[in-house]
Each structure stands twice: as structure tokens, then as C-alpha cells.
Amino acid sequence: MTASSAALAALSGLGFGLSLIVAIGAQNAFVLRHGVRGQHVLPVVAVCAVSDIVLIAAGVAGFGAVVESFPAIVTVARYAGAVFLIGYALLAARRAFGSAAMIADAAGTSVAVGASVLTCLALTWLNPHVYLDTVVLLGSFATTYASGERWFLAGGAMVASVVWFLALGYGARRLSPLFARPRAWRVLDSLIAVVMFALALGLLFA
Incomplete structure (x- = not known):
């Protein structure tokens, strides 16, 4: 394995990882x-990034073959994830269609870090697309590389995940002046509710 082939594998992993996560x-x-x-931006970003790192490592190590051999793993995650997403969508819809005072209160109310972390873990690990994309798809892609290059590919994908979540979590703070108005929160929560419902339906009828 040469330095150029390792660098190419890392860049391929970076691009492949971004193509999966930026959506x-x-x-x-x-x-x-x-x-x-x-x-709680740092804990939430850390949960997302560390989860992706674990899943990417599992995929490159060959866990994707295990998932393909036992599709029940994905089936269980699919239905559990759909139920959780519907519940989260209903909460977002309730916030979106509440009174202006309720929206302002929801926007300013502090949520315990433990609750945020647990919710983030559920949104990550109960999503079967995480296993199909990160573990199976990336794992299959890694098999097209020589054994010595696969972990450079994995490293590139891991860097993509860390960079993306840091940029999303801390970059979103720049939008805070816009969200000083209740209407902006109403629009955001409406979009979140629609996305969550759509993802839940996609899981149920896939």
C-alpha cells in the first residue's frame, strides 16, 4: 500500500460519508x-459522531454481513424506529400549532442533558437506515478496497461525520437571531414534524 493509495481511500471515505450523512x-x-x-450542543454532537464512528468501524470490520444474514435486526429497528418517530413528530406538531406563548416557552425551556442524549441515541440507533447505509452500504463499499486501505476509507468517513455534526450543531447557532420570532419556530417545528412523519411512514411501508 502506498501513501497515495491510502490518501485516495481516505478521500473516498470522506466523500462517501458526506453523501450518506448530508441529508x-x-x-x-x-x-x-x-x-x-x-x-447541549456538544453532548448531542458527540453522541451522533461517536455513534457513526462505531457503526462505520462495524461496517468495515464486516458486521454488515451479519446484518444481511439476520434481517430481523433491521425489521425490529424499523418498527421501533417508526413508533418513536411518530411520537416525536406529534410533539413537534404540538409545538408548531400551539399558541405564541407556548411556542416561546418551548423555545426557551431548558431540557435536561440526559433527556437530550437519550432522545438522540434513540433517533440514531432505532433508525434502520443507519445500519443499511453506514454498516451495510459502507461496509460493502469497503470490500472493494485492499484490506490495508479499508481503514483509511473508514477514517475518512469518520472525519466526515465529525466535521458535519460539528458544523451543523455549532453553525446553527448563527440562525438564533432569526428564531427570536415565534413564527420561525413554528415553521421549523412544522418542517420537523413533516420530516418525522414522512420517515416513519417510509419505515412502516418500506
Whole structure:
């Protein structure tokens, strides 16, 4: 293995990782909302990034073959994830269609860090697309590289995840002046509710 082939594998992992993670989804919407509020951003970002690192490592190590051999793992995650997403969507819809006073209160109310972390863990690990994309798809992609290059590929994908979640969580804080108005929160929570419902339906009828 040469230095150029290792660098190419790392860059491929970086690009591949970004293509999987940069999309509107439950996890990104959750990070965005916490980033805008400036609340527990580091713990939430850390949960997302560390979870991705673990899943990427599992995929490159060959756990994707285990998931393919036991599809019941994905099935259980699919239905559990759908139920959780529907519940989260209902909460977002309730916030969106509440009174202006309720919206302002929800936007300013402090949530315990433990609750934020547990919710983030559920949004991450109960999402079967995480296993299909990060573990199976990336794991399969890694098999096209020589054994010595696969971990450079994994490293690139891990860096992509860390950079993305840091940028999303801390970059969202720049939007806080916009969200000084209740209407902005109403729009954001409406979008979150729609995304969550759509993802839940996608899981139930996939």
C-alpha cells in the first residue's frame, strides 16, 4: 500500500460519508434544533459522531454481513424506529400549532442533558437506515478496497461525520437571531414534524 493509495481511500471515505450523512433526516433535524437553541450542543454532537464512528468501524470490520444474514435486526429497528418517530413528530406538531406563548416557552425551556442524549441515541440507533447505509452500504463499499486501505476509507468517513455534526450543531447557532420570532419556530417545528412523519411512514411501508 502506498501513501497515495491510502490518501485516495481516505478521500473516498470522506466523500462517501458526506453523501450518506448530508441529508434531511431525524438525526440532523434534532441536532439543528439543539444548535439553534444553543442547548447541549456538544453532548448531542458527540453522541451522533461517536455513534457513526462505531457503526462505520462495524461496517468495515464486516458486521454488515451479519446484518444481511439476520434481517430481523433491521425489521425490529424499523418498527421501533417508526413508533418513536411518530411520537416525536406529534410533539413537534404540538409545538408548531400551539399558541405564541407556548411556542416561546418551548423555545426557551431548558431540557435536561440526559433527556437530550437519550432522545438522540434513540433517533440514531432505532433508525434502520443507519445500519443499511453506514454498516451495510459502507461496509460493502469497503470490500472493494485492499484490506490495508479499508481503514483509511473508514477514517475518512469518520472525519466526515465529525466535521458535519460539528458544523451543523455549532453553525446553527448563527440562525438564533432569526428564531427570536415565534413564527420561525413554528415553521421549523412544522418542517420537523413533516420530516418525522414522512420517515416513519417510509419505515412502516418500506
